[in-house]
Amino acid sequence: MTLCDNGPLVAIIDTDDPYHADCIAAMSTLPPRPLITTWPCLTEAMYLLFNADGIRAQNRLWQHLVDGRVELYVPVNGDWHRIHELMNQYADMPLDMADASLISAAERLDERQLFTIDRVLAAVQLADGQFLQIVP
Secondary structure, eight states, rough: EEEOHHHHHHHHHHHSSTTTTHHOOOOOSSSOOOOEEEEEHHHHHHHHHHHHHHHHHHHHHHHHHHHEEEEOOOHHHHHHHHHHHHHHTTTTOOOHHHHHHHHHHHHHHHEEEEEOOGGGGGGGOOSOOBBBBEEE
């Protein structure tokens, strides 16, 4: 599995996005498994896609969910505390809820690969002291 931030979700669908070509190319290097995202990232992606091309763009993302190419990680009890903790710990970045939810999911799922265009996330240290491997 590969965790996925909102940026690539938007860039894959929106051909006018400046990261479209890079994200399409990066997709070919990822394992042929579903991308895992969190509900804050999905919400942000839907918002950005609506601004890009309305419901048509949002429907393309919905189709990725329906087809199983994108799956949604749902936080469990301890994740909420960790998301809040991360947002406070990295408030100077700032680390928003979507970013913190990805870090928490990475820790919970023991996944270190993150598909994102947000290079700031490479500076976030996980609870075990490791850092995420950023793609592309």
